[in-house]
Amino acid sequence: MENMSLDFYRGKRVFITGHTGFKGAWLCRILVGAGAVVTGYSLEPPTRSNLFELANLEGKMTTVIGDIRDKEKLMAAFKAAQPEIVLHLAAQPIVRDSYKDPAYTYETNVMGTVNILECVRLIPGVKSFLNVTTDKVYHNNEWAWGYREDEPLDGFDPYSNSKSCSELVTHSYLNSFFSGTGAPAISTARAGNVIGGGDFANDRIIPDCVRAVQEGTPISVRNPHSTRPYQHVLEPLFAYLMIAARQYENRYFAGWYNVGPDECDCVTTGQLVALFKDKWGEGFSWINQVEKNAPHEANFLKLDCSKMKSVFGWTPRWHIAEAVEQTVIWSQVWLSSGDIPAEMDREIQKYVGN
Numbered sequence: 001m002e003n004m005s006l007d008f009y010r011g012k013r014v015f016i017t018g019h020t021g022f023k024g025a026w027l028c029r030i031l032v033g034a035g036a037v038v039t040g041y042s043l044e045p046p047t048r049s050n051l052f053e054l055a056n057l058e059g060k061m062t063t064v065i066g067d068i069r070d071k072e073k074l075m076a077a078f079k080a081a082q083p084e085i086v087l088h089l090a091a092q093p094i095v096r097d098s099y100k101d102p103a104y105t106y107e108t109n110v111m112g113t114v115n116i117l118e119c120v121r122l123i124p125g126v127k128s129f130l131n132v133t134t135d136k137v138y139h140n141n142e143w144a145w146g147y148r149e150d151e152p153l154d155g156f157d158p159y160s161n162s163k164s165c166s167e168l169v170t171h172s173y174l175n176s177f178f179s180g181t182g183a184p185a186i187s188t189a190r191a192g193n194v195i196g197g198g199d200f201a202n203d204r205i206i207p208d209c210v211r212a213v214q215e216g217t218p219i220s221v222r223n224p225h226s227t228r229p230y231q232h233v234l235e236p237l238f239a240y241l242m243i244a245a246r247q248y249e250n251r252y253f254a255g256w257y258n259v260g261p262d263e264c265d266c267v268t269t270g271q272l273v274a275l276f277k278d279k280w281g282e283g284f285s286w287i288n289q290v291e292k293n294a295p296h297e298a299n300f301l302k303l304d305c306s307k308m309k310s311v312f313g314w315t316p317r318w319h320i321a322e323a324v325e326q327t328v329i330w331s332q333v334w335l336s337s338g339d340i341p342a343e344m345d346r347e348i349q350k351y352v353g354n
Helices: 022-034 071-081 095-100 102-122 158-179 204-216 232-251 268-280 304-314 319-335 340-352
Strands: 013-017 037-042 062-065 085-088 128-132 185-191 219-221 257-261 287-288
Touching: 013 022, 013 304, 022 037, 022 232, 022 340, 037 071, 037 257, 062 071, 062 102, 071 204, 085 232, 095 102, 095 158, 095 340, 102 128, 102 219, 128 158, 128 232, 158 185, 185 232, 204 219, 204 319, 219 268, 232 257, 232 304, 232 340, 257 304, 268 287, 319 340
Parallel strands: 013 037, 013 085, 037 062, 085 128, 128 185, 185 257, 219 287
Antiparallel strands: none
């Protein structure tokens, strides 16, 4: 990372919500490797094949299986962990699932944020709190330039809107409870669409590509002309770690941050699939699937990340072609029953430049 070593996290007590998910499992692998004392609180892994089990973290960290909506159980796990740093990733993260069950989405994404902030408020010792939200928190005008952190928050669908509400909850807790001397530093990070090895979720384009290759069928692409800020999963994770570490040392660095790729790497879904096909090689094809009465999804969305760059001197490390290549390598290791922990460590070391 620019201007920071993972040595900062050695011996630090870190509490992660949503640790059994795609991003959470990568984050745990990074922190365990850095020597942090990690406690994760989450539901069981959401898919049969799942990265958390593949990452071989059993016995290397504390895992508590629980629902973020269960405040009493969350509070007990939090008290036992006595964290210094809290990274809040637990969420219902799928746009289409939020249309199917909006109440659950709001309960998880809004009240889950309230519950973890209540833990921070009532249990002393936290110095740094980061709430991970999404690029979809903004009122999307479908314009050509990137959204900045001071743009209006008003996501359209239940998932996006619930994450906008999660941001506002965080702002309120900061103003109401965490503004005094000695209070924990509070930030949110709004990341774009992430890709990478180990994502097995439904209704995500790269997992759909891997499943199509595995099954020997063409991949159906719903919205090939939709532009998204795609980035490798390690990009936002290392940005989160940078924000959490910097504000731990100096509350000046606390704030709201966009984390996304450079403009040259904001590509359409069709371009992303074409890149995947090119990196994979033989045995892959795709077709454009036209859906009738499909739920609303944004057609054009990207972020202005100049604040991260100016405050931290941060820049993305991997362009989209490199991000897709690393995702393909991981997926091929998995399909060949290779060593997944070793592959994760290889990518982490390559990313940090070791």
